[in-house]
Amino acid sequence: MASLLYPFALFLHIVGAFGLIASVTLEAIGLRGLRRATRADEARLWLSISRRLVIRFAPASLGTILITGLYMTALAWGPKGWIITAFASLIALAVIGAFGTGIRMARLEPAISHAQGELADDLRRRLQDPVLLTSLRVRIAIVLGIAFLMTVKPTFIAAIAVVVLAAAIGWLTAQIRARRTGHELRNEIG
DSSP: OHHHHHHHHHHHHHHHHHHHHHHHHHHHHHHHHHHHOOBHHHHHHHHIIIIIIHHHHHHHHHHHHHHHHHHHIIIIIOSOHHHHHHHHHHHHHHHHIIIIIIHHHHHHHHHHHHOOSBOOHHHHHHHTOHHHHHHHHHHHHHHHHHHHHHHHOOOHHHHHHHHHHHHHHHHHHHHHHHHHHHHHHHHHHO
16 A cells, blocks of 8 residues: 555655745746835735745645655655754755744835835835845755655755855855845935
């Protein structure tokens, strides 16, 4: 019976991964729109994409990946180094998403909901918060690192190195973009 359930668990695991990638993609599209918004109605539209859809898809996808991954690990793989690293990385995704994006977006939501007409300069500056971009880019890089782990199945030390390198690359790309955006916004707002 267990051998019959394994392919179904693998299928759900892959579907969960698709859902996670879709969630990060929706968040990236929504954040880009939010950062470019100049009017309240534009910001509300992008917030609905970035916040309301992602808050439903991401936890469900992570939960599906974790549950099916733990099942397959218990059934067939055992505690391999790449699996432990991937599991810890998924937990890190949730923590980074909650603290790097979730709290900030929860604080922005009322301000955007109550805004009328042109967005105030203060709100536009808050939408440019570099932590939002850094959180997103680090999580995208970690997701790619996990995909690499699942494909190559390296040793424990190599798996950790892959995820750390991926996170560092995500962080660096966010710093380059955040610096450029900060200069552009300061010139535009004054």
